[in-house]
Amino acid sequence: MTEATRRTPGTPCWVSLMVHGLDATQEFYRALFGWEFEPGPQHLGPYVRALLDGEEVAGIGQLPPDRHLRIAWTPYLASDDADETAESIRCCGGTVAVGPLDAGEAGRMALCSDPVGAIFGVWEADAHHGTATAGPPGTPVWNELLTYETSSVGKFYRAVFGHEVEPVVSADHDWATLHVDGVPVASLHGVGNALPRDRGPHWMTYFETVDVDTAARLAVELGGQLLRPPYEARTGRVAQVTDPEGAVFALVRSAGR
Structure with a gap:
């Protein structure tokens, strides 16, 4: 699957991980999946995008030392309007923990949870449409x-x-x-x-x-x-x-x- 256009709202379009040891985590996934890395938007701190054969497949960011959050892969669901989706999440019993905020020129995002606490992201694409390939090993x-x-x-x-x-x-x-x-x-x-x-x-x-x-x-x-x-x-x-x-x-x- 290769996408050059914005995903249909509700479609998972990206996965991201926030960790304490960014370098060590990159080494783990490089050895496991063959990923390479390039810098991504730094709006929430150090962040890299994982590449497989030159195609973006995932993101990994670094948490501040004093943030002790659960370390977890987070899927992002596509939205045409992150602010409107965030308001809908609140109205339907969910929580908006971060954002909506701009991720440089890449797009606009929010981190949310559903009514029973499962965390997911919302992504309104601009320059970055999300995972560029899905299907090959490592994606x-x-x-x-x-x-x-x-x-x-x-x-x-x-x-x-x-x-x-x-x-x-x-x-x-x-x-x-x-x-x-x-x-x-x-x-x-x-x-x-x-x-x-x-x-x-x-x-x-x-x-x-x-x-x-x-x-x-x-x-x-x-x-x-x-x-x-x-x-x-x-x-x-x-x-x-x-x-x-x-x-x-x-x-x-x-x-x-």
Whole structure:
């Protein structure tokens, strides 16, 4: 997927990570995914964009030393008007924690959370339209919200972004898929009390990889942790890992690859 134009509102368009050790984090993801890096907007402090074969795929920024926030990958959802979307988020029971503010000439952004606390970003593109390629190994290919239950939170995302919420019929699992213009763009997974107490509701980004088992072992060798060993899922073979600062993400070899 290569995009030269602004994404349709509600579509995940970027993933970003804020850490304390920017240099060490770059080394981890360079070794794991083959990313290279170039400077990005510095509106929130030091920030780099990760490149794969010259295409922008993700961003990593550095937190101030006195900020002790949860280290987590954050998906950004596209908006035609970040200020209007931020107001809608507030009206629908969510929280706007940062912004909306300008990110240089790249665009306008806000950091928000849904009514049960899952953090996500809002991105109104100007010069920067987001992830330039998705699909090859090392790129973000999916985002899933792990939450208590999907019904009420699905109504929030539908009201704010216009998502079509399609429940997945299952007697054993609480699943739903978010669609934009009939195209699936993200998923919701209600796990109730199985949510990790130290993280609560949260979005998880899936990164494509050639070999999930090998990549999971490499993540551990590089200083990360294995949270869930490789297993077969609806989407393909998946493992859940963290980077050295504790950011959780999934490794996936998508079905059919």
